[in-house]
Amino acid sequence: MPDLVQKYTRSQLALRNGQDRDDIWCAFKGIIYDLSTSRLWRNGKHYEHWAGQDLTDELTDAPHSDSVFNRFPVIGELV
Numbered sequence: 328m329p330d331l332v333q334k335y336t337r338s339q340l341a342l343r344n345g346q347d348r349d350d351i352w353c354a355f356k357g358i359i360y361d362l363s364t365s366r367l368w369r370n371g372k373h374y375e376h377w378a379g380q381d382l383t384d385e386l387t388d389a390p391h392s393d394s395v396f397n398r399f400p401v402i403g404e405l406v
């Protein structure tokens with residue numbers, strides 16, 4: 328069976344930081360989300376946190392839970 332889930336490396340994710348390209352992606356628990364439409368992530372920045380990386384460990388700084396990811400499209404898997 329072919330694996331239909333798109334996979335991206337950390338260096339591929341790093342390009343989608345809202346600076347090098349318009350895309351704003353961020354990884355959380357191995358899943359990459361597309362936050363490009365979020366007003367709160369404009370230019371890839373969100374309250375001192377930057378897109379283009381795995382932010383799993385940084386969620387503990389946030390005043391919200393991981394349910395914030397529910398309304399954004401999944402891009403694929405971080406490998």
Ligand code: HEM
Binds near residue numbers: 391
């Ligand atoms: C100092 C740290 C942070 C602050 C003060 C902060 C604050 C907020 C606020 C006020 C909202 C909108 C209200 C809500 O949806 O509950 C929000 C949404 C969001 N936050 Fe954070 N956050 C922080 C860190 C983080 C981190 C580390 C992540 C990723 C792991 C993250 C991901 C998100 C996402 C994906 C949204 C939804 C954006 C939208 O709906 O447009 N936040 N944050």
